[in-house]
Amino acid sequence: MRTIKMLMVLLLAASVTTSCSIFQGKKKAPAKKTASAKKPKKGDIQPYSKVITKEAKSDEGLFTVHQVDEKYFYExxxxLFEREMLMVTRIAKTASGLGFGGGKQNxxxxxxxxxxxxxxxxxxxxQVVAADSLPVSIAVENSNFEPILYSFPIKAIKKDSVTNNTVIDVTDFFTKDVKAIGFQQRARRNYKVSRLDASRSYIDTLRSYPQNIESRHVKTYLSSDPPSNSSVQSISLEMSNSMILLPKEPMKRRYFDQRVGWFARGQQDYGLEDQKTKTVTYLDRWRLEVKDEDIAKFKAGELVVPKKQIVYYIDPATPVKWRKYIKQGIEDWxxxxxxxxxxxxxxxxDAPTKEENPEWSPEDVRYSTVRYLASPIPNANGPHVSDPRSxxxxxxxxxxxxxxxxxxxxWFFxxxxAINPDARMNNFDDAVMGRLIRFVSAHEVGHTLGLPHNMGxxxxxxxxxxxxxEFTKKYGTAPxxxxxxxxxxxxxxEDGDVALMPNIGPYDKYSIMWGYKPILDKTAKEEKSVLDSWILEKAGDPVYRFGRQQRGVIDYTSQTEDLGDDSMRASAYGIKNLKRIVPNLGKWTGEEGENYDELENMYGQLVGQFNRYMGHVT
Structure with a gap:
């Protein structure tokens, strides 16, 4: 009996314990201390999606360019880090009195x-070099430290299995006063520029292409002596910056010789054997190379198409009736x-239409273009961009x-x-003006091929x-x-049907041959003896003489606007013709119902021409 009572007491205790455990919650484990999330500091590298948001407008090319609201980013x-690129700064649109758009600044x-x-x-x-294999290259590097133009904090990094890209904000670079990509210092002094007005400066466009990035940004400078609109006391310009990727392998150079006219560049080379500092100078020229499969033909004297042709596109803005003449001037070469x-x-x-190639742009460095500009400037010019290394x-x-x-x-009038009825009017027939356009086109293309003026x-x-x-139709008016x-x-x-203007002449053919004919299997240095022999073949023949352009005439044989080997005789003939024109100016310039503005203009032109004739002999 005692045993039964004891068992019941134990069962009751167990029951109470169990029922109590039903109402008690499980005992919580002590909470682990977690590290608080570290907030990114201002200026730290951010996640890519935080910087380049879904609202970004992106343009892929050499770098990907992103616009997010008013900010611009390069990815x-x-x-492309450590690759060399060329930055060409120009004034794209200029204030009145500041020259013309397209002028290079830096x-x-x-x-x-x-x-x-x-x-x-x-x-x-x-500008200062030495071969990396030479000990002197260490000294050259130590004395040629690369200055830092600008520093950009890294904003984000895009990294995956395919890409490893770095994002930077370039807004300030283009909107602040970075002098290397803005108005020239000399011009600032001339017009008494004090500072940039940031409130009137902004980025217009940033566009990326496979081999270049083109930026357009408006800069407004406070000026106490502006060239025009003096009441606003400022100068506004649209600047253009072209950043071009340079080739991994520079082209083989061709060394310059002052006996042949050529645009050239130089550098001091401390790796030469000369016992003094020496400047080596080499030509600006296109990379024209023989295709591997055509080398045998080329060596046999057969003409071959180069690996890569020089191609010029005609701006779609060009009036249709003038396009063929500009193209003829290009292909005359x-x-x-x-x-x-x-x-x-x-x-x-012709430039492709939007339907033919929606990606084509004259700002793409792959396409050289004749840009047609609606401007009162009476001019044309042919600049080029070249690799400073080669x-x-x-x-x-x-x-x-x-x-x-x-x-x-x-000019033509x-x-x-005096001898040409086609020139006796205010507006020439299209065929006449077209021939003149062809002449100027060929001249400007010559500059883009590397040729300067040859005033001799x-x-x-x-x-x-x-x-x-017979002579002039065969040889033109100059070589x-x-x-x-x-x-x-x-x-x-009384002379009859003479030719009235120059064409691509014997000197032009000679200079292009000298600068562009491939000399196979020789280094640039080994070529020099061959180049010298080509010059000596023509030595003493005035047709193949080069006379550089002079600021003040010292060499009377290299004057501008002159013809022939005897300036006295040529000027006398020219003055005879002016005397024939003077009594006819009213008739040849007059139009019914019009005033005498054109007569006044052409009389001024005639006086100017007379002064040129006198200047050639005084």
């Missing part, structure tokens, strides 16, 4: 470089390249101003109207030969279209 692939070689949490933009100099062993080395094309011309845009036709009209060319021809129809020989003011009314 730089790792593969050219610099740049290198993008990662440094900790920043990206540095460094300026590279190729084909005959000169034949002397260098190439056929169809240079060709002209002289390779990378791209060229010829600026063709609408009002160049006024210049052509005035005053210099040929025209003296090669005897004055009396310029009155000979080079790169002279300022203009039009045939020497010919007299």
């Amino acid at each position: 730089i692939p790792d593969s 050219t610099q070689t740049l290198r993008w470089q990662k440094k900790n949490k920043d990206v540095l933009l460094r300026v590279v100099s190729h 084909q005959i000169a390249f034949e002397a260098a062993g190439f056929k169809e080395a240079i060709i002209a094309k 002289g390779e011309i990378l791209e060229s845009d010829i600026n063709w101003y609408h009002n160049v036709m006024t210049l052509l009209h005035n 005053i210099q040929t109207a 060319s025209s003296i090669a021809y005897p004055v009396e030969k310029l009155r000979d129809p 080079s279209i790169m002279d300022y020989a203009r039009f045939n003011y020497v010919a007299q009314p």
